[in-house]
Amino acid sequence: MEISKLTAVELGKKIKSGELKVTDVTKAYLDRIEKLEKDIKAFVTVDAENAMEQAKEIQGKIDSGELSSPLAGVPVAIKDNMCTEGMLTSCSSKILSNFIPTYTADAVLALKSAGTVIIGKTNMDEFAMGSTSETSYYGATKNPWDLSKVPGGSSGGSAAAVAAELAPYALGSDTGGSIRQPAAFCGVTGIKPTYGRVSRYGLIAYGSSLDQIGPIAKDVTDCAAILEIICRHDPKDSTSYNENMDYIGDGITDKGSDFMSALVDDVKGMKIGIPRDYFGEGIDEDVKKNVLAAADILREKGAVIEEFDLGMVEYAIPAYYIIASAEASSNLERFDGVKYGYRTAEYNDLHNMYKKSRSEGFGPEVQRRIMLGSFVLSSGYYDAYYVKALKTKALIKKAFDDAFAKYDVILGPVAPTTAPKIGESLSDPLKMYLGDIYTVSVNLAGIPGISLPCGFDKNGMPVGLQLLGQTFDEKSVIRAAYSFECSRKYERPALLAERGL
Amino acid sequence: MVITDETIEYVGILAKLELSDEAREQAKKDMSNMLDYVSKLNxxxxxxxxxxxxxxxxxxxxxxxxxxxxxxxxxLLSNAPEQKDGCYKVPKTFD
Structure with a gap:
């Protein structure tokens, strides 16, 4: 039996039954990293020694019956913008290239309590700002389906690690599509939960009103199992969901966080809407064909599918980049070379030290967004840009609310194209931003979304299917995704078989 | 929208970034393109x-x-670029 071909939940079962040892599983992944990482560059940090120590300790706790979660003993890779006590957390930025956190993000703590083995920290776009994982200070991650292409971003390292089976699953974060788009580009599955489902404590902030942590794995079952573990109330994040829902106002219904109960191959009578305006200008024919074929499969299984006009689609990107940049400019003020991180070598006073440390420590894309954010928040422009974007966000949310009054789930593509070549996107930032057209509105509206593989383009690159649900209704999304997934089998990148891995 | 030298200078102060001449010209262009694009919201x-x-x-x-x-x-102090007597050390701020 090849360990790496199993899913996280399958591994967990075999560990629980005693068929596999945690140390053997961990060692198997570390060996694969040893062989493939130089080509993929999915990680910023791999701590083999520490992972093996964790594995031994966790095996003991499984043997004694102390640990019994479905993922006990299963290794995980964590995106490098989530704090891990005692382990470098760089956000793939020079400015945090020496930062060793003194605490651990709540989502990671939840996984640790469930007995997972942290195998390393994955590469990403610097501060999660980008759609290709090329803006990393540590260099670009490669797509395991074609090493000349990007894995998507910003959680590109996490998605590439799962696709190349360097880890059975990973955590990513999604501010404007950063879990869903790389999952689509790498042929794996990722969920961006409803805003508030997962604590943001210890997640290095980019756009605080948009950021959510979520799972990236090989299938929907794994994602549901992981999400059940990391979704919990955390008093340290005041926007984190709690069962009493006492922070949430009227009109919101929680459909429950028992996500694994939604793994049912049955969509009979489920109402699914396809936004006509998702299939206009700019979408690749192969993407369109595969996504619509997925809709046909759900129709054959008994879902009631119809096309409709969602509206507001073309306004999501401008609103998103104003809001995300504004929040980024504020969040990133803390990186000043005083308390942690990079400080410039020579300076003549405090302000000069701030400016030099930041200009030398941040890369071009991060500086671009900080400047745009500073501008749209500045006196005289605040109403024209920032407030206008917040009003647009209200209209986008209303468009989704109107749609969810008629449909249980919205179905569409994740991105207009499959993964582009490395180096193609960075020369024209605006062009790269336009690739986020189907993902950013989901963050603005705070709703959940899943990305799962649904086919390939003519070059053999994976195409992603996106399913969206109403606030706190991940379960409808998981059910529809699981039903679709039951109709096809998981495909591994050809590279793995070529290398005998 | 045309971004002037004065505007980019002001944004640099707000953003606490120091731009080289070359980076400043690029920033003016990028910001101008982006603001033209987002004006779609109007x-x-x-x-x-x-x-x-x-x-x-x-x-x-x-x-x-x-x-x-x-x-x-x-x-916490173990991450500080410079520390002294249990405090963060910064350049002289007041005369």
Missing amino acids: ELDTDNVPAMSHAFPVKNVFREDAVTNGDDREQ
């Missing part, structure tokens, strides 16, 4: 739309004002 009539900060209605969350963390001064 097509929307939003006069009677309230600005939305949170995507669904939320209430304030209160907790007791009690200290729960311990003394972790040493660990």
